[in-house]
Amino acid sequence: MADLSVRVCGTDFKNPIIPASGVFGYGREYEELFPLEKLGGIATKGTTLHLRTGNLAPRIAETPSGMLNSVGLQNPGIDHFISTELPYLLTKDLVVLANIAGATPEECAEVAAKLEDTDVHMIELNISCPNVKQGGAAFGTSCEMAAEVTRKVRAATTKPLVVKLSPNVTSITDIAKSVEAAGADAVSLINTLLGMRIDINTGRPILRNNVGGMSGPAVFPIAVRMVWQVANAVNIPVIGMGGVSSGRDAIELMMAGASAVQVGAAIFTDPYAPVRIAEEMNDWLDSKGIKSVKDIIGTVKPW
Amino acid sequence: MADLSVRVCGTDFKNPIIPASGVFGYGREYEELFPLEKLGGIATKGTTLHLRTGNLAPRIAETPSGMLNSVGLQNPGIDHFISTELPYLLTKDLVVLANIAGATPEECAEVAAKLEDTDVHMIELNISCPNVKQGGAAFGTSCEMAAEVTRKVRAATTKPLVVKLSPNVTSITDIAKSVEAAGADAVSLINTLLGMRIDINTGRPILRNNVGGMSGPAVFPIAVRMVWQVANAVNIPVIGMGGVSSGRDAIELMMAGASAVQVGAAIFTDPYAPVRIAEEMNDWLDSKGIKSVKDIIGTVKPW
Amino acid sequence: MKYTQGQYIITEKHAIAREIYSFTISCPEVAEAACPGQFVHIRAKGYTLRRPISICGIDKEKGTLRIVFEIRGEGTAEIAKLNKGDLIDMLAPLGHGFTVDSSYKKVVLIGGGIGTPPMLPLAKAYGEKAVAISGFRNASAVILQDDFRSTGAETALCTDDGSAGIHSFVTQPFTELAEKGGIDAVYACGPMPMLKGIAAICKEKGIFCQISLEERMACGIGACLGCACRTKRNDEEYFAHVCKDGPVFNAEEVLW
Amino acid sequence: MKYTQGQYIITEKHAIAREIYSFTISCPEVAEAACPGQFVHIRAKGYTLRRPISICGIDKEKGTLRIVFEIRGEGTAEIAKLNKGDLIDMLAPLGHGFTVDSSYKKVVLIGGGIGTPPMLPLAKAYGEKAVAISGFRNASAVILQDDFRSTGAETALCTDDGSAGIHSFVTQPFTELAEKGGIDAVYACGPMPMLKGIAAICKEKGIFCQISLEERMACGIGACLGCACRTKRNDEEYFAHVCKDGPVFNAEEVLW
Numbered sequence A, B: 001m002a003d004l005s006v007r008v009c010g011t012d013f014k015n016p017i018i019p020a021s022g023v024f025g026y027g028r029e030y031e032e033l034f035p036l037e038k039l040g041g042i043a044t045k046g047t048t049l050h051l052r053t054g055n056l057a058p059r060i061a062e063t064p065s066g067m068l069n070s071v072g073l074q075n076p077g078i079d080h081f082i083s084t085e086l087p088y089l090l091t092k093d094l095v096v097l098a099n100i101a102g103a104t105p106e107e108c109a110e111v112a113a114k115l116e117d118t119d120v121h122m123i124e125l126n127i128s129c130p131n132v133k134q135g136g137a138a139f140g141t142s143c144e145m146a147a148e149v150t151r152k153v154r155a156a157t158t159k160p161l162v163v164k165l166s167p168n169v170t171s172i173t174d175i176a177k178s179v180e181a182a183g184a185d186a187v188s189l190i191n192t193l194l195g196m197r198i199d200i201n202t203g204r205p206i207l208r209n210n211v212g213g214m215s216g217p218a219v220f221p222i223a224v225r226m227v228w229q230v231a232n233a234v235n236i237p238v239i240g241m242g243g244v245s246s247g248r249d250a251i252e253l254m255m256a257g258a259s260a261v262q263v264g265a266a267i268f269t270d271p272y273a274p275v276r277i278a279e280e281m282n283d284w285l286d287s288k289g290i291k292s293v294k295d296i297i298g299t300v301k302p303w
Numbered sequence C, D: 001m002k003y004t005q006g007q008y009i010i011t012e013k014h015a016i017a018r019e020i021y022s023f024t025i026s027c028p029e030v031a032e033a034a035c036p037g038q039f040v041h042i043r044a045k046g047y048t049l050r051r052p053i054s055i056c057g058i059d060k061e062k063g064t065l066r067i068v069f070e071i072r073g074e075g076t077a078e079i080a081k082l083n084k085g086d087l088i089d090m091l092a093p094l095g096h097g098f099t100v101d102s103s104y105k106k107v108v109l110i111g112g113g114i115g116t117p118p119m120l121p122l123a124k125a126y127g128e129k130a131v132a133i134s135g136f137r138n139a140s141a142v143i144l145q146d147d148f149r150s151t152g153a154e155t156a157l158c159t160d161d162g163s164a165g166i167h168s169f170v171t172q173p174f175t176e177l178a179e180k181g182g183i184d185a186v187y188a189c190g191p192m193p194m195l196k197g198i199a200a201i202c203k204e205k206g207i208f209c210q211i212s213l214e215e216r217m218a219c220g221i222g223a224c225l226g227c228a229c230r231t232k233r234n235d236e237e238y239f240a241h242v243c244k245d246g247p248v249f250n251a252e253e254v255l256w
């Protein structure tokens, strides 16, 4: 048995595997299948100040080795999360990352402030959502907006603050450096890539929202590249994700520089994916005689 | 038999299918398998002013539903292209798009100027390559650089000028509008997405160049989205590509707004892909009773 | 157990119409937990998303489930390649099924096309109290009529082109039945226009009506919020999820 | 015809060692065109890139090719699932093979591990004029020794751990042979360090040496420039391509 524990921003994870925000709800549905304690942590569904009903259906489309979603941040609002979901999750032995979002920097800060008096372990700030004040461009697509929202949320919370980056940018390292300078304790990446599918028989986009976020194994090479670039550009930890579906993928992302790994779409193919991935990581480390998974973080030797 | 012909920048293509630059060399190798006349056109291997030996191997890696390449623009130089490859291609009944690249705007213009006295049909300017003068950032990642290189090449040629866009940007529509304003007659997209794979057994990136360009079916939804966005943002034709591997994919990209379709990585899986795709398009159009493929261009009805 | 995921042996495979297959699957715990109207979420090799397919038969004694599905695209084509003896990967049983009430005296089951299979477990539950109306494009698409008859249910068959049974949509025989009165509940599954039509008739006549909806799904268990469906609960709009709150909804809840 | 792509029937499949399979494939035109040292490019279901595998046997009369390959990753695992009677999708025959010269009196064929298969057609061509030296990790990895013997070639077997044949690398028996002299040509395929070692000995002794190289490939026919290999031609550096200019190169051309 290899030591799978990792430490990110002073928080201990028993293993580096965390279901990604949005695919796992608040954990209840998957608890039917396995005890949540098997996970290192959980990134909860993106939560906003008030309840959001999200986009119209269809919200899901399949793509080669991947999928699109346009859920549109449907969630019951932060108060419901704090009163009903969080207490339940906190009874489990795992790290809870509260994924939060908002339409303005102020809203994001307000959501974070509400979490201040809870025992949630970390805040994961999703900056891939549209900034209503700036004409709807996603916060995560400019260094200024990304820094501003990070600063506002930073001021509102003493919790470890993970800023989750969008891959739909020219230079993800610039964005990462901006949020680092603005006070982020860690970054997580990648969120989904904007994509589209059309039903050629109807001539209509498959998603009612026309476009949606692509994730799944298809995006894995982009995640590896971005994690590697960002890990080399900042001095804060990186939580990696994007297309991870096996223990080997998780190892690869950690070699690229990730201190922990989130698992998203793979859960839809195999609901046990997060548990299986942690086991596969252990098997691989054992087969190589590597004592601790910490020993592989960022070890890739570029040519 | 549906009418598969299309017209782009005043040039007639007997069908909309064009092997993408870099996957098809200058056509000779695939001519062993089928007559080049079956193609609408051919986008030749990216050619620079002087011979380039490209990157060290390995240059190829497999990814879920896709691949990475880091060929690094290996090519024999424009003079060899003009003396040896182009005359051969011009004996075939298809449209020749000379894909060109360079390390500076001036080099690109010089390459274009050399083609001015030839009978090549179109120039496809690849702006995904590094601009040596601007510290190595790709031309295609800033509106200013993209416009500058387009302007310089525009001034050097009277041929129809297609500018090939990089998807590794925050806003591909901004880049498209810049190159349109700078004199491009059409845009083609998408080039490859920057990705990386690591061999976890050696701890080394699989590609000797560390990172490479991702293409193949995995990127198709990104191509559809970008083609749709760009077709709605500019008034010049769009040539679409990225992950097309079936007639249905080609139809989808044309509905999204493409006037013609290039086929890249799919050729490695099935060397007859371009021919098969044209046939499948014909079958689909026939089954729907659509007389001409021109009737589907840009017809997607967004919600 | 609410639901579970596993690999189960296919004990029977039959092609019952053009591109329509019937699988019998040995999965005792799933069969034990399953109710009419629930579905199974099937993994298709090479695809990221599972495919939802209704349960068409539940044999708790033999520990088997039956599903009937049509090849509609690449995923169902891949699943159709599985053979007797092969393992099928299912997450099941999922969703909220039909309300079966033994006090009902007369119920009508209406299936349109590939929406017919989920009606069969209801026919088995209600037996002679049920009238099963099935509609298909044409004679060659007709499925499950013998199965319905063997439950003791009365059957009525419609085809769009009259090539088998009555030349009409299912709404015509249903309207006639509804006129006669005495129906305690109507259960329906099929294309949206059909469901809307039936719901409208039931609303007018004040008959309790449950319908089974379809939506594109990812998780299948209510976690991803992918399969939204606009409904009304206590007069407030409520974004329900087809996989968890449905696939069966009371027709009056649905905002079409 | 230089090369073609098609689906061909597998007429024989054998597991010849742990995770190593031998396929015989009926493909008359390909067999007719094939030469020792060439390879076939095989499509693996679900994968974008084909897998290059050397030709291990050419029977022009029966119109068959033989290939022998090891499961090294997901693609070869997928190909290994094919059975006798199934179709295999190949682009073949590809590449530049070995120079076979009937005037040679004595040649040495050196195969290391899964580099052994391409030596077999050479053994068939040279018969008793050939000495086939094969090296493997251990006894359980040994393949093709009976096949080599049946060509009339003299054989020598080495294993890294001495569990079969000589306890040594292939370079040891080869060095002994080379010392004796009289070798017209050496052909080798196997791991890079082995090839380098052999090339160095041949260079020292002035023996003509051809080696078969591996590189990651996309097109397999020289169009994509994916499989670059640094070589020297007329004293100038030349970026050759393993799929077209190789896989067989004159050892002295290769810039290691």
Ligand SMILES: Cc1cc2nc3c(=O)[nH]c(=O)nc-3n(C[C@H](O)[C@H](O)[C@H](O)COP(=O)(O)OP(=O)(O)OC[C@H]3O[C@@H](n4cnc5c(N)ncnc54)[C@H](O)[C@@H]3O)c2cc1C
Pocket: A061, A062, C039, C049, C050, C051, C052, C053, C054, C055, C068, C069, C070, C071, C072, C073, C074, C075, C076, C077, C114, C117, C118, C213, C214, C215, C216, C217, C247
């Ligand atoms: C609760 C439920 C029960 C169902 N029961 C049956 C049944 O008993 N028999 C049967 O033949 N079919 C049934 N369907 C429809 C069946 O799920 C689709 O035909 C199937 O998913 C199509 O997959 P594909 O790969 O063939 O098509 P593709 O078009 O290649 O699928 C692409 C994606 O779209 C999804 N999709 C496409 N059409 C539908 C659809 N109509 N509903 C939901 N998702 C869709 C697929 O699941 C997949 O994610 C049911 C659907 C639902 C939601």
Ligand SMILES: Cc1cc2nc3c(=O)[nH]c(=O)nc-3n(C[C@H](O)[C@H](O)[C@H](O)COP(=O)(O)OP(=O)(O)OC[C@H]3O[C@@H](n4cnc5c(N)ncnc54)[C@H](O)[C@@H]3O)c2cc1C
Pocket: B061, B062, D039, D049, D050, D051, D052, D053, D054, D055, D068, D069, D070, D071, D072, D073, D074, D075, D076, D077, D114, D117, D118, D213, D214, D215, D216, D217, D247
């Ligand atoms: C000219 C030539 C002849 C060969 N002949 C044989 C043979 O006769 N028998 C045999 O067992 N093997 C042979 N190989 C090696 C064989 O091609 C690889 O083992 C195989 O491609 C690995 O694929 P995979 O899917 O199992 O591995 P993966 O690692 O999953 O493959 C990922 C990608 O890397 C490529 N790749 C991985 N290893 C190699 C390699 N060593 N060479 C080239 N590409 C590689 C794959 O083709 C694929 O594109 C030959 C290679 C070449 C270039």
Ligand SMILES: Cc1cc2nc3c(=O)[nH]c(=O)nc-3n(C[C@H](O)[C@H](O)[C@H](O)COP(=O)(O)O)c2cc1C
Pocket: A020, A021, A022, A023, A045, A046, A047, A069, A071, A073, A099, A126, A164, A190, A191, A192, A214, A215, A216, A217, A219, A241, A242, A243, A244, A262, A263, A264, A265, A266, C218, C224, C226
């Ligand atoms: C259905 C779905 C819903 C998602 N919702 C959120 C969300 O609410 N907040 C967020 O930060 N990311 C969300 N994501 C993005 C994932 O957390 C993750 O960043 C992305 O899917 C890439 O990982 P993957 O390839 O493993 O899925 C969602 C993804 C999916 C598929």
Ligand SMILES: Cc1cc2nc3c(=O)[nH]c(=O)nc-3n(C[C@H](O)[C@H](O)[C@H](O)COP(=O)(O)O)c2cc1C
Pocket: B020, B021, B022, B023, B045, B046, B047, B069, B071, B073, B099, B126, B164, B190, B191, B192, B214, B215, B216, B217, B219, B241, B242, B243, B244, B262, B263, B264, B265, B266, D218, D224, D226
């Ligand atoms: C091996 C390889 C080499 C390429 N070389 C070039 C090139 O020289 N110039 C260029 O503009 N694009 C080049 N491309 C990009 C393709 O032309 C195309 O834009 C991209 O691969 C997306 O299409 P696909 O998904 O169909 O492959 C290359 C792609 C591959 C796979």
Ligand code: FES
Pocket: C216, C217, C218, C219, C220, C221, C222, C223, C224, C225, C226, C227, C228, C241, C242, C243, C244
């Ligand atoms: S499919 Fe995930 S909530 Fe219904």
Ligand code: FES
Pocket: D216, D217, D218, D219, D220, D221, D222, D223, D224, D225, D226, D227, D228, D241, D242, D243, D244
């Ligand atoms: S693999 Fe394409 S040139 Fe060799």
